[in-house]
Amino acid sequence: MGFRNTRLRTKVTALLLSLAALWAFAAWVTLREGVNLLWVTQLNSSVVDPSVQVLEELQKERRFSVVKLSDPSPRARRELDSQRKQTDLMITAFQESAGATVVDWAMDDEGARRLAEVFRRLDSIQQTRQAVDAGRLNRVQAMDAFATVIDPFYNLYGAVATLDDKTIAKEIRALSALSRAREVLSREDALLTGALTEGRLSPAEHAEFTQTVGAWHIVADQAASELHESDRIAYDRLVKGSSFVQLAGLERQISEQSPAIGALPFGAEEWKTVSGRALNDFNTMVLAGGDRVVDRAVPVAVNVIIRLVLAGGLGLIAVIASIILSITTARAIFAQLQKLRDAAHELSDDRLPGVVERIGRGEEVDLAKEAPDLDFGDDEIGQVGQAFNTVQRTAIKVAAEQAELRRSIRDILLSLARRTQGLVHRQLTVLDVMERRETDPEELKELFRLDHLAIRMRRNAENLIVLSGSSPARTWRRSVPMVDVVRGALAEVEDYTRVTLLPMGEVVLVGRAVGDVVHLLAELIENAVSFSPPYTNVQVTGQLVANGYVVEIEDRGLGMKPEDLEAANERIANPPEFRITGTARLGLYVVSQLARRHDIQVVLKASPYGGTTVVVLLPQELVQLDPRPEPQGGGGERLPRRPTAVATVARPVAGEVARPVTAEAPRGAENVRALKPTRPAPVAEPAPAPVAKPGLVPAPEPVPEPPAEPEQQPVAEFTPSGLPLRVPQANLAPALRDDTPKQPDLEEDDDERSPEEIRAMMGSLQSGTRLGRTQAAKMLDEQQGGEAP
Structure with a gap:
């Protein structure tokens, strides 16, 4: 299965390599026979031929050693010493020839081991010789000692004959x-020569002689049966x-003589004449067979x-021809x-x-133009190309249909959302x-709860x-x-x-980004509240930084895994x-689209409290310092002011210490508006605080209205795409402007009450509530007084 998945170039290369490997194998098999023949020839000239001479000299030394053990005369000693010198010369020549480097190359591991055994026996x-000179060995023991030196040579010959031709x-x-077999005959000759020199044959030597005679005949007859026909005739x-x-x-x-006779x-x-001629004839026949x-x-x-x-x-x-083709x-x-x-x-x-x-x-889109046919020829690949032409036409057609379908679905979603948005705006107006x-x-x-659900x-x-x-559609002009x-x-x-x-x-957000930032923060805060235990709080804080303004939302939930945060x-x-294939992570998709629209950076990271912290970085072009006069003694680095129409907002009363405020669910983006300064209205006497509408903060004490400043020419703002932001009635003469819209504005609530008006409304509500309670208490007292006896 792995080879099927490889590239075509790799397959062709593998095919060529396999062909080359097959040729190399066939060439090596043939070459190996020639190399083997070459090595056998080298071993024959460097090992076998010199070893034959060593064997002949060892056999002669064995014969003279046995004679020396039978005849301690000076003549026998001189003959033995002379033969030992000749044997040493042959051994030295053999060791030099067999120890050459080319022999190591030509011989395998088994042959090298047997050659090393021959060298070791020659050293022993x-x-x-010392045992023979000291007379510690008899004739049979001396023959056995020489046999331990001679036998490894024949083991070596078996390792050298490794031709691939079975017949040869x-x-x-x-x-x-x-x-x-000739070696066994030579042993027989040495044994009998020693006995003839002494003049008698012991029973043990008689038994050894009889076994030796039978051994060399058996070995010779078995070997002759394996010879070539011409060699068998010679034998x-x-x-x-x-x-x-x-x-x-x-x-x-x-x-046939009895062992007890001895003579x-x-x-x-x-015996010397007959055995010597037989050994020479035997050796001549073997060498002639080798030549044949x-x-x-x-x-x-x-x-x-x-x-x-x-x-x-x-x-x-x-x-080579196959490779080129x-x-x-x-x-x-x-x-x-x-x-x-x-x-x-x-x-x-x-x-x-x-x-x-x-x-x-x-x-x-013209499908015929977008999917032109490609010409690949008429062979098999050309047929694949024709099939590809059909595939690409079908693919472009299906892609066009899918794109049209997605656009239709988006249009449907947009239409339904606009209708729902209009209905919700009307519902909010009615609720208001x-x-x-x-x-x-x-x-x-209960009306406030409905208002919150509608938002x-x-x-x-x-x-x-x-x-x-x-x-x-929600936008702000200010x-x-x-x-x-x-x-x-x-x-x-x-x-x-x-x-x-x-x-x-004291920072304000430019009007073109208010709606999207409100929406973005709402998604993130909703997510933080939803994925944290109900007994924990979510903290929201903000501050100026070098690159703009940062809002941090921190929850105390279980947190997210590092790989989930990265994703x-x-x-x-x-x-x-x-894609409309699933609803998972829709909030993150909405946040990403809103953030990209205004170049806002949103990053999730692990909170040291175990939850998750969301860092929202608003760029500098979206935030400004509050243009109202700064309090006395105020300091600190602030963003540079830009001349623009910024509404006045409610301020805490003088001397009030800033502290964390638990949110009372403000009334949506309608309540995030610039409040117009008005004159202080009559204030009713204090009453118990009524139920607060989500998003409304108790108004501060009335302060004197600041002196009117000369009207400044507003600076043109721009949309995220670079187009100028249209401001209704901005270019009309002051006398023609109509600040009171005839119909409710769906983008921004037309109810711009001042803090004094809101306080007056709350005071009236409290006065009515207190009056109702007082009348109810009087009625209860009258009923109780009438029932008393």
């Missing part, structure tokens, strides 16, 4: 066995020759060379496949997104009128507008204090009583395309 011959290898093993001729016939007669005489039926000179094997190996070597030329030369030519064919295939691949990438990366984008903008007329505290409380419904409708790619912006966001949160609002500073921040920074 000095101990055997079989003949070499047979000749090696004949050579071993039969040798066995039937006069030397071997005389040798067999002498062996038979001793074997020998013939003399030493007769070499002659028969010549055609094998020639055959190996011919196969090497065919497999190596012609095979190499075939491999494969490369040229592969290049043509790759060119067509790359053309097909580039067309597919162009379709997926350029044409399809472009078609979808243009359809999303409402443009007409009812709240003004109502004097019953309980009923007023939340309006935010949900605006979410649909944002998801459809449009902008909500800047709004930041504290009122945050209170407006709290008015759209269900569990607003759990939110603690810390001092925000949420990535989703906010780089929002994906909105």
